[in-house]
Amino acid sequence: MIVKLVLAYEGTGFRGWARQARVRTVEGVLEEALARVLRSRPSLSAAGRTDAGVHARGQVVSLEIPGGSDLGRLQRAVNGMLAPELVLLSVSRARDAFDARRSAAPRHYRYRLDLAPVPDPFTARYEWHRPGELSLRAMRRAARDLRGEHDFASFGRPSERGGSTVRRLERLAVTRFGDRLESTARANGFLRQMVRSLVGTLVDVGEGRIDAEAMPEVLAARDRSSAGRLAPAQGLTLERVVYRSKRRTVL
């Protein structure tokens, strides 16, 4: 049967999602823990192939396991091995065709910045500490021109060679909470490093290094050097992936 895992992890200690030889990755560690419980190594499909240092609060993974497996026991056993660095928030049976990666479900990412003069020891692992003011007005002006369907080649690489760089960015917002600034992004799929490149460019706009009205030209260039800097990985979290209900899919 096909199973859907929702998991959270603190990305600091992992070299990203994808399994690699001799490197500690989320996929590698999770596969090994599942293999111990299932007694065979499963093949995992993840909604977001997060970069090294990126966190997740609602990563979704699908895999096939033997029918009749006890899902509660599976969850407790994996959490017993990996919590609190990585936790399975839920384990549920999915429809037979479910594939967490191939589905065009909206991915929600959140990027956190701390603008205070001194970093906060309790949140420094999950934020980009970048002291000093930013023009929210300019950042929001630029974000408006980035939303919608565009060729985002200036902001990231496709996951496969020769793949399309056109994406539909449904949301790109900037919010301020005291010393903290958050940028949230939602799309049915992102290019590699796209959220970090969007946020880095918005920060360059907020600092006045890039003109707030230059986004149409940056997009048109289809060249990564035309965009701004890449924001550090540690500020980024994959917050959730929203799949349509089985009911609506069937109808």
Add this chain to the structure above:
Amino acid sequence: MIVKLVLAYEGTGFRGWARQARVRTVEGVLEEALARVLRSRPSLSAAGRTDAGVHARGQVVSLEIPGGSDLGRLQRAVNGMLAPELVLLSVSRARDAFDARRSAAPRHYRYRLDLAPVPDPFTARYEWHRPGELSLRAMRRAARDLRGEHDFASFGRPSERGGSTVRRLERLAVTRFGDRLESTARANGFLRQMVRSLVGTLVDVGEGRIDAEAMPEVLAARDRSSAGRLAPAQGLTLERVVYRSKRRTVL
């Protein structure tokens, strides 16, 4: 001149406040950083001698440094060496008689519990993950009998041999926020391990292991075995220490 430092630290990587040979402590690390900037090793006095694993958001430390020192430079230099694990939030000149430890200023501590079934990877370092419900009503009933001036020998040891175990507990509250429970405690001074012992006892009361009305007897016993368990260090944070203004002290 006498200087007052307000500092925050993530206690996970320290074996408590007090300097010890061949062990990494907050006092040891901070003294060394200050010595590099000041070119002589200062003697530190701290408001709270936090245990191994305990955190601080508003620890206060006093020390004597050469008159005319540049306090802004001192702050930046120390933060450059120790942030984000330990940060100086402020460095200011204090009155000549100021001693962070000897002052009877109120110390505010906060203890965080996570009652959710699965721990949270982003806050697990600062909380006691203790899944399952607790009776808030019973915990509050017990807290009421603990507030006020009592001999707290059942809840901790004095810092000096033969010292008094009488303290005035001005606040001991329990608040619930969704899956989280917080207990805040305020007193002009605490015995060693007193907050952790108070919280552990309240949790035993919330679980029904200790009667909510038994606190007068527990206090009267003046014996640590009559109190409940010791709550783990990682849930505890020294939040702030409130000194009276210089003005009022002089008057």
